[in-house]
Amino acid sequence: MDLRNIPLVGFVLEFGAQDYFLDGMLLAGPLVVLAMIVGGRSPVTTAIVGLYVLSFAGYVVYNGVVAR
Amino acid sequence: MRQRLQPLARDLGRILMALSGVVFASVVVSLAWGELFAVPALVVSGLVPLGLGRLLSTRYDDDGEVGKLHGMMIAASGWFLVAVFGTLPFVLVAWTVAVDPFPAPFAAPAAFDTPTLAAFRDPLNGFFESMSGFTGTGLTMTDDEGVLPHTIQWWRTITEWVGGVGVIVLTTAILARPGSGSLTLYESEARSEKIHPSVVSTVRTIWWIFILFTFLAISILWLAGMPPWDAINHAMTGLSTGGFSVTDASIGEYNDPVIDFAMIPVMILGSIAFPIHYLMLRGDLKNLYTDPQTRWLWGYFSLGSIALVGLLWLDGTFEAGRVAVTNGVVLTGSTASLFQTVRYGLFQFVSAASCTGFGTIGIGDWSAPAQLTMSGAMVLGAAAGSTVGGIKLIRLITLVKGTAFSIRGVFYPESAVRYLKLDDRKLGETEVSRELEEASIIAFLWFVFLAVGLAVLLLTIDGSFTLENAVFEITSAQGNVGLSSGITGPAMPTPAKVMFLFNMWIGRLEIIPVLVLLRGLLDTFNVYR
Numbered sequence: 261m262d263l264r265n266i267p268l269v270g271f272v273l274e275f276g277a278q279d280y281f282l283d284g285m286l287l288a289g290p291l292v293v294l295a296m297i298v299g300g301r302s303p304v305t306t307a308i309v310g311l312y313v314l315s316f317a318g319y320v321v322y323n324g325v326v327a328r
Numbered sequence: 329m330r331q332r333l334q335p336l337a338r339d340l341g342r343i344l345m346a347l348s349g350v351v352f353a354s355v356v357v358s359l360a361w362g363e364l365f366a367v368p369a370l371v372v373s374g375l376v377p378l379g380l381g382r383l384l385s386t387r388y389d390d391d392g393e394v395g396k397l398h399g400m401m402i403a404a405s406g407w408f409l410v411a412v413f414g415t416l417p418f419v420l421v422a423w424t425v426a427v428d429p430f431p432a433p434f435a436a437p438a439a440f441d442t443p444t445l446a447a448f449r450d451p452l453n454g455f456f457e458s459m460s461g462f463t464g465t466g467l468t469m470t471d472d473e474g475v476l477p478h479t480i481q482w483w484r485t486i487t488e489w490v491g492g493v494g495v496i497v498l499t500t501a502i503l504a505r506p507g508s509g510s511l512t513l514y515e516s517e518a519r520s521e522k523i524h525p526s527v528v529s530t531v532r533t534i535w536w537i538f539i540l541f542t543f544l545a546i547s548i549l550w551l552a553g554m555p556p557w558d559a560i561n562h563a564m565t566g567l568s569t570g571g572f573s574v575t576d577a578s579i580g581e582y583n584d585p586v587i588d589f590a591m592i593p594v595m596i597l598g599s600i601a602f603p604i605h606y607l608m609l610r611g612d613l614k615n616l617y618t619d620p621q622t623r624w625l626w627g628y629f630s631l632g633s634i635a636l637v638g639l640l641w642l643d644g645t646f647e648a649g650r651v652a653v654t655n656g657v658v659l660t661g662s663t664a665s666l667f668q669t670v671r672y673g674l675f676q677f678v679s680a681a682s683c684t685g686f687g688t689i690g691i692g693d694w695s696a697p698a699q700l701t702m703s704g705a706m707v708l709g710a711a712a713g714s715t716v717g718g719i720k721l722i723r724l725i726t727l728v729k730g731t732a733f734s735i736r737g738v739f740y741p742e743s744a745v746r747y748l749k750l751d752d753r754k755l756g757e758t759e760v761s762r763e764l765e766e767a768s769i770i771a772f773l774w775f776v777f778l779a780v781g782l783a784v785l786l787l788t789i790d791g792s793f794t795l796e797n798a799v800f801e802i803t804s805a806q807g808n809v810g811l812s813s814g815i816t817g818p819a820m821p822t823p824a825k826v827m828f829l830f831n832m833w834i835g836r837l838e839i840i841p842v843l844v845l846l847r848g849l850l851d852t853f854n855v856y857r
Contacts, residue, residue: 289543324613
């Protein structure tokens with residue numbers, strides 16, 4: 261299945277960051293916000309949200325330092 | 329209508345249609361919070377700009393392309409019109425709650441009938457709030473944001489968020505001028521690949537960066553301890569350096585050092601030029617220190633914070649006996665005083681310099697030097713190409729380096745070929761003159777309009793406010809900051825409100841587009857020929 265055929269995913273892939281990781285962060289963002297709203301403050305939601313922030317920071321550092 | 333205004337009318341029509349889309353989308357918030365009474369008000373608020381926008385955009389659809397002059401006029405008139413029509417949700421929701429014309433389930437709960445919301449029954453107050461939102465200022469006509477319906481809290485937030493994106497697009501893509509620190513700075517040969525060349529492409533790039541940063545900011549604030557609704561709103565208004573809050577005491581409501589410190593990087597994200605964010609997300613991290621504006625921003629934020637903390641410490645502003653930091657860590661005595669001084673001084677300086685306007689503590693009774701230090705920060709602002717207000721760092725850099733370049737020129741023979749090195753660009757004498765002229769004009773006009781605003785303020789406010797209070801308030805309004813010494817509010821005299829509306833508008837557009845619009849309108853209608 262081509263991801264570009266899924267409506268919102270296709271839109272983000274076409275008009276987003278042109279970078280699969282950052283596009284993934286864009287798509288995951290609403291789900292992370294939904295998790296904090298629906299799930300409340302629990303170890304699981306804290307881990308999900310924390311992972312979201314840390315993975316972004318890690319990617320920026322990796323992309324800027326390691327991948328260059 | 330005159331021929332030259334037709335493309336302007338068409339593009340304003342498109343802007344109004346986009347605004348109606350934002351209003352209609354906000355209905356989701358009303359439904360989510362069960363505030364059905366606000367739905368009719370939002371629908372009407374969306375239909376009015378949609379109808380007018382569609383009329384203008386279809387009637388003048390074939391009226392040619394616009395040049396830079398029209399770009400300026402569209403920006404200035406567009407911001408004004410959006411603020412005018414953005415007034416409708418405030419006024420209509422306030423009157424809906426007051427009159428309560430609908431049966432259940434659309435009836436308005438009596439709990440929302442508060443003096444805070446009632447202030448928006450006056451269209452001038454609604455217009456003030458709308459202009460403050462779309463210009464990213466954050467000065468408010470509300471007394472207690474916490475009692476507002478969630479629909480209005482959201483509308484305040486979304487006006488700042490949309491206004492924040494708008495100003496980045498404006499400075500990086502549409503109104504790139506010498507000295508504006510946008511394309512002039514980032515379009516040199518070495519960097520031409522680093523920001524997309526077309527306006528449409530640039531706008532798309534800004535959108536995805538802004539949306540991604542919004543999700544990150546929400547996550548950071550939630551992790552710091554904010555409830556989800558508060559985190560969403562404060563992330564959006566913090567990133568757009570607007571400063572509207574959903575609580576009565578802004579960020580100070582939480583009285584939590586962790587939240588204070590978590591908010592600082594969000595405000596700094598909004599203060600860095602978005603073309604630089606783009607480059608860094610592409611892996612070019614060295615821009616954190618090689619880009620002149622960003623380098624100056626670190627130095628300026630650091631030195632300014634140290635200066636403000638020093639002043640507060642010398643004034644003995646915080647004689648705290650005991651402070652709970654986090655997780656059972658408690659400070660006492662002079663350690664507690666030092667911690668509180670650093671905490672509040674750092675936050676308030678970053679809030680002022682980034683033109684955000686979040687508050688963690690009342691500053692109306694701070695010493696005159698402390699207030700004036702913050703006023704200076706509000707006049708200067710941070711990086712062009714970001715969401716901040718103020719004169720911008722690039723103009724300070726241009727003025728400092730350009731002045732030194734001109735003075736050094738006295739000691740060279742006339743035939744000497746000289747260049748000014750600015751980042752990786754080499755500017756010839758003509759280019760230096762052009763950029764220096766632009767920066768000087770903006771700086772001069774900035775102080776002229778500050779002086780006019782200050783005069784109006786001093787003539788109209790009551791005598792309980794000091795001169796430094798008035799200077800603080802007017803620099804906050806024109807710098808699109810939103811910190812208040814207590815002058816701004818529903819009881820503010822009408823001439824002062826009107827003056828602030830003008831100051832906020834010209835401050836957002838860096839004055840010249842507004843003057844071009846006014847001159848263009850006068851010229852078009854042959855007013856002074």
